[in-house]
Amino acid sequence: MAFRYDFSGYATRNDIKCTDGRIIRAGAFADQDGAKVPLVWNHDHRGMENVIGHALLENRSDGVYAYGVFNETKNGINAKELVEHGDICAMSIYANKLKQNGPDVTHGVIRELSLVYAGANPGAFIDSVITHEDGADEEAVIYFDQAIDVSNGELTHEDKEDPEKGSKEEPEKKSDESSPKTVKEIIDSLPEKKKKVAMFIIGMALKGDKMEHADGDADDEEEPASDKGETVADIWETFTEEEKKAVYAVIGTAEENDESSDGSDDEEDDNNKEEKVMRHNAFDKDSQADSMDGVLTHSDQEAILALAKSKSCGSLREAMEQYTEESDHLQHGIDEIETLFPEYKDVKPGAPELVTDNLGWVTTVMNGVHKSPISRIRTRQTDARGRKIRGLGYQKGTLKKEVGNVKLMSRTTDPYTVYVKDSMNRDDILDITDFDVVSYEYNILRMGLHEEIATAVMVGDGRDEGDEDKIPEDKIRPIWTDDELYTIHKAVDVAGMKTKLQGSDTSKNFGDNYIETEAIIEAALDARIDYRGSGAPAFFCTPQLVNTMLMARDLNGRRIYNSIDELKTILNVSSIVTVESFAGLQRTVDSDKMALLGIMVNLDDYYVGATKGGQITQFNQFDIDFNKEKFLIEARISGALVKIKSAVVLEKKVS
Helix, strand or coil, X not given: CCEECCEEEEEEECCCEECCCCEECCCCCHHHCCXXXXXXXXXXXXXXXXXXXXXXXXXXXXXEEEEEEECCCHHHHHHHHHHHHCCCCEEEEEEEEEEEECCEEEEEEEEEEEEECCCCCCCEEEEEECCCHHHCCCEEEEEEEEECECCCCEECCCCXXXXXXXXXXXXXXXXXXXXXXXXXXXXXXXXXXXXXXXXXHHHHHHCCCCHHHCCCCCCCCCCECCCCCCEHHHHHCCCCHHHHHHHHHHHHHHHHHHHHCCCCHHHCCHHHHHHHHHHHHCCCCCCHHHHCXXXXXXXXXXXXXHHHHCCCCCCHHHHHHHHHHHCHHHCCCCCCHHHHCCCCCCCCCCCCCCCCCCCHHHHHHHHHCEEECCCCEEEXXXXXXXXXXXXXXXXXXXXXXXXXXXEEEEEEECCEEEEEEEEEEHHHHHHCCCCCHHHHHHHHHHHHHHHHHHHHHHCCCCCCCCCCCCCCCCCECCCCCCCCCCEEEEECCHHHHHHHHHCCCCCXXXXXXXXXXXXXXXXXXXXXXXXXXXXXXXXXXXXXXXXXXXXXXXXXXCECCCCHHHHHHHHCCCCEEECHHHCCCEEEECCEEEEEEEEEECHHHEEEECCCCCCCEEEEEEECCCCEEEEEEEEEEEEEECCCCCEEXXXXXXX
């Protein structure tokens, strides 16, 4: 049975690295081959009026291909017109139940396909959100920069594997018909770009080059003839038949005049005289000799290219300038030579590449914390440690004693709103056409919000108390400064370790890296005795601290630890995560300044709570008074460790 569709294209492709480091692998959506999903406008799920049709999914070896059909609603008809007109040219999918193996996304369920303004950047990116539905690990909006094919075709069982896309043939361009013109009039009417090409071709012909070189059958060594990177051959193909004949006439007349210079001038008739006059006036030059000044011959081109490839020149521009200075016939012939160079082109077309700090740790934190559908968190523990409750021996006739009360410990954590807000002039949004700047902006804002939440979870936002923008530490409780009941704070004694290693033998000279490394390992292992968290924790520290430990040498100059894996083993941690923003962090404890070295924690013991509707959400609003689009991403969440002694903080006293 045939299936008629209005458009088609790739909803997503495999093996493309997203901006957050994840890669959608082949077969991730294989279960949905042949599935029908709603077609939605810009992932707007707030009303059924945004459903503009449906799409049939086809799993291919290189990605998921979609065939879209618009419905007959007002929005569906409008969307169809926008697509057919080329105003909307990109698609995106919304998926959940994502499963990952490291950075590889291996499985997911596509819930809907959306038409979007444009892909946000070349390749793909994923916007992750906190979710709690159906036990899903994660949901995402996956963008891919792939144009829509307006096929208006018919898909049958036979051509499903590789459906032929319909194409609209452009009508043949018809040359303009006008009243007969003289050769001079035709040449004079040429645009400046065509005049330069005509002059170039005439110059080559008069110096003995073949005309086929200009017709486009020659090598690709021609210099660009315009600022758009077009070659002489490209521009020559845009000439009308009438314009080409005019150029041929000038060349023929010039050759005849060269031949007649041997003594056959008396055979010229009036027409030949007219054409001879034309030879001197076609390009508004005083003489043909003048018109040849500045013409790049084939030999000139070869010489310039050879010079550009040499070590004495660093670019084509420098080679052209040097050759012009050394060549008499080029010194004054080409004004504004830069107009012949091609335009600058982006190495990576589309959205600008984001330059950020190393934010891999942010993804680790956001993916590692336990996501709870309850925003008001309460923890309760009964302290039965030590030997407070002991069984007693009974002697007949004596009074049995009560052992006393145990201590009940409880704390509550309320949610707080964390947001990122920005705005952009609507004129700028409309003028930026090579990528979807709105999606690009949202991606930046979401990245900033994730970093702020992750920072608040690990060490706090760093703002002073009383700052109206501060995230209260009783709402999102930082692991670094949490109560001793939940976080073990261990001081690293570097001076004591030096004494332990060297003793009174001052002839021994242990390196600073080795001493500090041993002090850190000793403190970490001592603290692990009191650790009560789930499983093996991860160790978050600065890249500088990792380098210090890897560069530690013994007295013989041999490295103590040769790899990260060896460090993980000796520290008894599951992984080592570097955090650049930990550098320089200090706090005051009993009038002593303590510098943060690292945090050991299993983030599954840290709960981030968000009720339905309080998870990360984005909004936009148009300010009619200032012609601005306003963007907002916010989350109302709470956060706290829920197990006692579930984190270890290593600090060093600052002298």
